Amino acid sequence: MMAGRVAGKVAMVTGGAMGLGKADCERLAEEGAKIVVTDIDSEKGEAVAKALGGHFFEHDVRDEARWKAILAEVEKLHGGLDILVNNAGNVIFEPIEQCSLDHFRLHLDIHVVGTFLGCKYAIPLMTGRAEKIGGGGSSIVNMASTAALMGYPVIPAYTAAKGAIASMTRSIAMHCQDESFGIRCNALAPGGIETPMVQAVSGRQGEAPMAIPDGPLPADALGAPRDVANCVLFLASDEARFLNGLVIPVDNGLDARPHH
Template sequence: MGRVEGKIALVTGAAMGLGLADATMLIEEGARVLLTDINVEAGQKAADALGENAAFAKLDVSSPEEWASAIATVEEKFGGLDVLVNNAGIVIVADPESCTYEDFKKTNAIMNDGVFLGMQSALPLLKKSKNGSIINMSSTASHLGYPPFFAYSAAKGAVRSMTKSMAIHCQMTNLPVRCVSIHASGIETPMVQTVQGRGDEAPMEIPKDGILPQESLGCPEDVARMVVFLASDDARFLTGSEFIVDNGLLARPADIVQ
């Protein structure tokens, strides 16, 4: 039996990258998953490839109306919801001086407003689960200063604090829902490739097994494994916590002697 056997999940930003890896591994471990994304063609193709335990719905996470539609779809297709993975995100490279207000608003609409809307929209269904879980994708950018990713860092910081507030709200109101955040460092995804100027190149080959060297990027499966664990009943005592998936980045002193 898989670690999330019988669970129903909704994953945002699931057409590619981390979201697709999350959806894929959740299905491999026994869940049924509604993949959502603003990219309809890629999202539908991904869901079709994953088989009968996957479905797709278009979702602009900054739209309350589209969230209502996505929640109705997951209930109609699968009968409920146990796991919400708020993964959708963008990054606009701009420091505090060059970041425009439009860039700031767009970034936060997706990763700040989007997470708020997702949690609020999904909660009525999650309340009906025996062990519901909300997994919010934050970043090590919520812990460190990254001037070129100013708006991105602001949004991920909001995700970090919203996660804790939602977790305690669910406890105080006796809801069977946990809420946690994942803080990954660099992962080889289309978004990271684009930021690094490699958008037209094939992804780097990153070993799927063994210990990675200090400067290595991770692969999407490194994050997906954490998502599956946090979605499982084995994580029942974990809420309000932040899970660092960073190959030691936050633990490493800047002036370490080699």
Template sequence: MAGDRGGRLAGKRVLVTGAASGLGRRIAERFVGEGARVLLTDCHEAAVAAVADGLGQPSILLDVTQQADWARAIAAVDAAFGGLEVLVNNAGIGPGGTVEETSFETWRRCHAVNLDGTFLGCRTALPLMRATTARDGTLGAILNLSSIAGVIAAANMAAYNSAKAAVRHLTKSVALHCAREGGRIRANSLHPAFIDTPILDNFAVRGLDRDGVLAKLARQIPLGAVGEPDDVAWAAVYLCSDEAKFVTGAELFIDGGISAR
């Protein structure tokens, strides 16, 4: 995969957050396979370095809640690739809990990672993205990972519902801002339902092993299955490619039909 430089994202310079595992890792893998050059970032430095090495790509430690880390990451992608066209804000956490069960510390941490991290990513990356696309005549894209939980609420996901709903609306604001600035950069959000990644480990159910939890979650989805990382990664390829040059401020639900009810 690392040797393939043709494809739908050929030549795109990309930064992906939360790339050590789960959706971020699979998105990075698919992007490299489609010809992109990708800086993989994560708060788990050794883990993301191992994934990046396997893809023949660079990596850097990035805590998305820290402005200084973001400044270093944007400088690193510029040094490595000579610019930036695509930002994928994927890093996130998914704590459970009702509004009464959720501590203020958990509430703030959930919003810091999921929402503040997305805000800081957009704000810090846009100057370089704007300069790159203007100089090289390329098109840019921001992709923010929200969730179907940002559209459909649950009693036991108060902090996560709130943070992901805010990411959904922030993305629209960013899209309109970028359009007003000349339209070379688009912004869209993805809204997965249950996808078989480590984040589902938070959905513990008494008396059920992980396979039992997956089966229970699948029964909530009209298509009768939990999604796979590739279901999200291929959507990310489309929205970050020039195939989607007229798509901005949009939200793509990858939810097996759950939002159609």
């Protein structure tokens, strides 16, 4: 495999301490990116950053002031930002009748407000990077979900939040293009991936992750975090310079399959 696909680029990943976020950090680092990990879990986040030679910041993505402070530090450290992965998230499984307003707002605050704040305050650091360092410009990758595309019955707050991310991604992409910022903005919509969140939902919290085999997978298989991280890497790289405003399912065909 060609090395250095994001060599020299500065990448910030929210929720980077475990699961998809950790895999994103590792994959981007493997291909030469300078990594900034943020998470509410300081112990695990610091371990990821240390292993990758990056920096860690404790971060509640709902906190506007914290976004400003972290991005100011990123600017001091690196002079700018090339890749932003808005990955931090949560999910509570409960039907709409049992979903409290507090739980509904919690999902919107973490997913939608967190992604909004990240894009809003990162865009100035990401603008015009191609002129400064060369390459195909900056890339924002927002984490949506197949829940934004399909009707899952017991996660109304999560589906609402992920649907908002999908729509907001398109708006941000067109704005950055119209303003010639040199920033692309796309979203991924993962299906079932073997992460701590999925383990908890399936009653396997604290167990060792299920081994995901190499090679083709059957229709009902879970994916590995690296399956999503490979797509993050591609969207972050200059190879994807002609992809903008997309919401891409990463789901082994789940969204395409007819269900009766």
